[in-house]
Amino acid sequence: MSSSPDKVIIVTGASRGMGKSMAEILLRSSDSCKIVLVARSGDRLQEFVDSLTEKEKARVHFVAGDLTDAKTLDQLVDESVAKFGKINSVIFNAGILEPIAHIEKIDISQMKKLFDVNFFSLVELTQRLLPVLRETAKQDGVPATCVYVSSSASEVRYDGWLAYGSSKAAVNHLAMDLDAEESLVRAISIDPGVVDTGMQVNIRENLGKGMKADAHKKFIEFHEKGQLLKPEVPGGVCALLALKGVPNDLGGKYLEHCDESLSSFQFFGKDTA
Incomplete structure (x- = not known):
């Protein structure tokens, strides 16, 4: 599937880690795509924009907010359309991991907050975007794209990860249902693997206290043995899916970033660590 030369792509959670790498890869992969970045850290977004060339700055807009x-959400959609005229693709990357805790001790109020961030905000943003995505798809003659960043925790047990894992399972279902319901939108959810980001630092230094010692040790060893993926590896897959579009036969699926069916979207190669 070829990419439109002037796609407008939203990236959430774009101030650091995978989100920032996605923005960098999109700018490197296309001379004409426009990018709207959103995150709570407005200072980090401004630093990123300040690091760009003047030509690149003209292709980037950011919104700081929760x-x-x-x-x-309203500001993001309104300013994206006002600035660039349309929206072709969205990468739903923002998310939080806390609370990590066993069921008998988990703070339900914290778990509800996690679901607000990891799931309900995605549903609400998807709802707000749908009219624009449909209209853009009609104008450009190609389906719009929604890429949801998921996790292996959506289908594999990690000790103490009830909140995060169940939220990501819900995200997989969101992608599946959206793709089935919308003829003008292709959706996919991607497992990025274990990535060298601030989330992993937080697990090693803080959140691991809610896990059994042997389970926490595995995450420490991922780091010590150099087994964490660079953010640009899975980030590149998500970025190129947003840029090129999700193939019809992959619509609605949950896939690992290194899945063979995604080989044409591997920006750095699936074995890069």
């Missing part, structure tokens, strides 16, 4: 706030 995606669980309806005002941020």
Whole structure:
């Protein structure tokens, strides 16, 4: 599937880690695509924009805000359309991991907050975007794209990860249902693997206390043995899916970033660590 030369792509959670790598890869992969970045850390987004060339700056807009706030969602959609005229693709990358805790001790209020961030804000943003995505798809003659960043925790047990894992399972279902319901939108959910980001630092230094010692040790060893993926590896897959579009036969699926069916979207190669 070929990419439109002037796609407009939203990236959430774009101030650091995989989100930032996605923005960098999109700018490197296309001379004409426009990018809208959103995150709570406005200073980090500004630093990223300041690091760009003047030509690149003209292709980037950012919105600083919390995606669980309806005002941020409205601002994101309104400013994206006002600035660039349309929206072709969205990468739903923002998410949180806390609380990590066993069922008998988990703080339900924290778990609800996690679901607000990891799932309900995605549903609400998808709802707000659908009219624009449909219209853009009609104008450009190609389906719009929604890429949801998921996790292996959506289908594999990690000790103490009830909240995060169940939220990501819900995200997989969101992608599946959206793709089935919308003829003008292709959706996919991607497992990025174990990535060298701030989330992993937080697991090693703080959140691991909610896990059994042997389970926590595995995450420490991922780091010590150099087994963490660079953010640009799975980030590149998500970025190129947003840029090129999700093939019809992959619509609605949950796939590992290194799945063979995604070989044409491997920006750095699936074995890069």
